[in-house]
Amino acid sequence: MAFIPHTPDDVAGMLEVIGVQSIDALFDEIPRELRAGVLDLPPAMCEMEVGRLLAERAASDGRPLNFIGAGAYEHHIPAPVWAITTRGEFYSAYTPYQAEASQGTLQLIYEYQSMICALTGMEVSNASMYDGASALAEACLMAVRANRAASSRRILLARTVNPTYAQVAKSIAGQQGIVFETVDFDRSKGRTLLESLQPYAGQDINALVVQQPNFFGNLEEADQLTEWAHQHKILLIAVVNPIAMALLSPPGQWGSAVGGNLGADIVCGEGQALGVPLAAGGPYFGFMATRMQFVRQMPGRIVGRTVDAEGRPGFSLTLQAREQHIRRSKATSNICTNQGLMVTAATIYMSLLGGEGLSRVAAACLQRTADLVARLCAIAGVKPAFTAARFHEAVLLLDRPVAPVLAALARRGIFGGLDLTDRYPEIGHALLVCATETKLDADIDAYAAALRDVMQSSRAAA
Amino acid sequence: MSNIPSDLRYTKSHEWVRREQNGTVAIGISDHAQSALGDLVFVEVPDVGRAVSAGEACAVVESVKAASDVYSPVSGKVIAGNAALAAQPELLNQDPYGAGWLFRVQTNSPADEAGLMSAADYANYLADSAK
Numbered sequence: 001m002a003f004i005p006h007t008p009d010d011v012a013g014m015l016e017v018i019g020v021q022s023i024d025a026l027f028d029e030i031p032r033e034l035r036a037g038v039l040d041l042p043p044a045m046c047e048m049e050v051g052r053l054l055a056e057r058a059a060s061d062g063r064p065l066n067f068i069g070a071g072a073y074e075h076h077i078p079a080p081v082w083a084i085t086t087r088g089e090f091y092s093a094y095t096p097y098q099a100e101a102s103q104g105t106l107q108l109i110y111e112y113q114s115m116i117c118a119l120t121g122m123e124v125s126n127a128s129m130y131d132g133a134s135a136l137a138e139a140c141l142m143a144v145r146a147n148r149a150a151s152s153r154r155i156l157l158a159r160t161v162n163p164t165y166a167q168v169a170k171s172i173a174g175q176q177g178i179v180f181e182t183v184d185f186d187r188s189k190g191r192t193l194l195e196s197l198q199p200y201a202g203q204d205i206n207a208l209v210v211q212q213p214n215f216f217g218n219l220e221e222a223d224q225l226t227e228w229a230h231q232h233k234i235l236l237i238a239v240v241n242p243i244a245m246a247l248l249s250p251p252g253q254w255g256s257a258v259g260g261n262l263g264a265d266i267v268c269g270e271g272q273a274l275g276v277p278l279a280a281g282g283p284y285f286g287f288m289a290t291r292m293q294f295v296r297q298m299p300g301r302i303v304g305r306t307v308d309a310e311g312r313p314g315f316s317l318t319l320q321a322r323e324q325h326i327r328r329s330k331a332t333s334n335i336c337t338n339q340g341l342m343v344t345a346a347t348i349y350m351s352l353l354g355g356e357g358l359s360r361v362a363a364a365c366l367q368r369t370a371d372l373v374a375r376l377c378a379i380a381g382v383k384p385a386f387t388a389a390r391f392h393e394a395v396l397l398l399d400r401p402v403a404p405v406l407a408a409l410a411r412r413g414i415f416g417g418l419d420l421t422d423r424y425p426e427i428g429h430a431l432l433v434c435a436t437e438t439k440l441d442a443d444i445d446a447y448a449a450a451l452r453d454v455m456q457s458s459r460a461a462a
Numbered sequence: 463m464s465n466i467p468s469d470l471r472y473t474k475s476h477e478w479v480r481r482e483q484n485g486t487v488a489i490g491i492s493d494h495a496q497s498a499l500g501d502l503v504f505v506e507v508p509d510v511g512r513a514v515s516a517g518e519a520c521a522v523v524e525s526v527k528a529a530s531d532v533y534s535p536v537s538g539k540v541i542a543g544n545a546a547l548a549a550q551p552e553l554l555n556q557d558p559y560g561a562g563w564l565f566r567v568q569t570n571s572p573a574d575e576a577g578l579m580s581a582a583d584y585a586n587y588l589a590d591s592a593k
Contacts, residue, residue: 148509296504321504321529330519330531 069434070418073273085345106315109303112347119245120267121252122289126300127338132270133165135286137172139268143207146297149233152204153178158192160214190218190386211239217393226255238264246358275349285339299333364437365392372435375448398429408454464494472584490563499525502551507543538569
């Protein structure tokens with residue numbers, strides 16, 4: 001059997017059946033001015049030439065010391081993670097179409113789902129999403145489907161949620177008539193201000209989105225926020241860092257059990273920290289978990305454990321009647337795949353570290369960031385912006401504009417953090433810094449020395 | 463041959479309607495529909511108090527191979543949903559005209575029912591559809 005589609009004979013045969021002269025004629029209805037025309041590309045290169053070009057480009061990055069977090073985190077990835085992930089048996093980024101034929105892939109996804117449930121304290125996880133930001137957008141759409149107590153499409157979004165996530169959620173969910181209201185934060189503590197929720201008490205609201213730790217690295221008052229939401233029949237969507245879950249109270253335990261509503265209702269986040277290397281543009285992966293009560297409203301694929309006709313254990317895709325290939329236009333969502341290869345790496349990463357290893361990574365991150373903040377804030381003109389407890393990021397306030405300082409640090413081979421001035425002008429000259437377990441004492445010393453130098457020389461220049 | 467009780471009225475989308483003593487109507491799906499769907503695994507019924515109009519999708523029946531909307535044949539207000547189906551969706555397979563009822567509606571437009579098919583018409587409709 002030949003597997004080459006579209007031979008010239010095939011094409012001619014198909015054109016004849018539909019009565020069209022050429023393939024180009026099929027595109028006649030697209031106006032000329034909207035067509036791409038000729039692509040201006042250099043001549044093709046051979047493998048050796050491309051290899052040299054890319055090696056030169058990669059070398060131009062240098063080997064910077066990175067203290068930027070802000071949603072994507074540099075962690076040590078044990079060598080076995082990608083050695084196992086890239087084995088032929090796993091090295092496919094796609095859930096196979098004949099899913100049940102690939103029991104190994106399905107078992108891995110099932111184990112992944114179980115681990116996400118254990119980390120978040122939730123009852124059911126899906127097989128993963130594209131990334132953290134789109135997972136939040138999907139969580140917002142899901143909340144509107146799931147919250148039968150609310151008839152509005154209004155969602156409260158804490159200003160301390162990653163601004164990129166907020167932007168993506170608005171881009172995706174906003175197109176479906178969902179309106180987002182921003183909840184302000186406490187300027188001195190750097191966490192969501194409970195009083196700023198009060199105007200919404202008694203209003204028809206679907207969900208409240210909070211991030212833990214929040215975008216500033218600070219810990220939110222998750223119990224109080226969850227209780228407030230549930231008191232007002234509002235679903236609580238938690239955006240969490242999976243590494244932090246090894247130390248913090250999991251969303252499934254937030255709040256109180258009053259009315260049988262213990263915990264967050266939907267949990268989502270970015271999974272990159274679990275064994276996926278930093279890369280501009282990804283691929284990363286999102287995760288999502290919820291209560292069993294809402295499972296039919298959850299987007300994405302779900303793998304279940306079952307038994308075959310002879311009683312032997314096995315795995316299958318389950319609850320597929322939510323999905324597009326069965327529900328068509330009324331499907332729960334248009335997500336009908338997962339981020340398979342990244343999930344494979346994450347599952348192997350979590351398996352290798354185990355609960356204890358993850359706790360040690362999280363504890364090391366906490367300590368490194370505390371060390372970093374202490375060292376940097378000993379420098380004249382640098383102080384912490386907020387007083388709330390934090391995990392592995394912190395906002396620092398400088399006595400001068402941040403961008404020139406970061407540029408000077410970059411010239412010294414240090415990526416000193418993220419300038420928050422445009423995103424949060426209300427804070428002032430704010431710099432978001434992060435130190436994970438990958439930063440040794442010598443690295444923190446190097447950053448502190450460079451920053452002291454930059455601050456002194458730029459003051460001298462001023 | 464599927465069971466088509468003569469005292470009910472039917473829709474082309476395979477719902478049945480029974481006029482109750484108290485003036486409300488009970489709604490379910492026909493024996494033919496449950497048989498075509500196969501073993502049901504999940505049934506979602508509308509919330510009590512919801513206003514529905516004739517032709518509006520307001521319940522979902524999900525089997526191992528398909529999920530379908532159920533359309534209200536009449537306009538009115540939902541006064542009851544069959545809560546037993548949440549734990550035992552198979553009741554709908556076993557007894558589609560009895561224990562497998564879906565929801566009850568207080569109608570506000572008696573004319574809706576007049577437009578529905580009799581059992582004989584529905585039997586002919588099924589026979590024609592099968593051709």
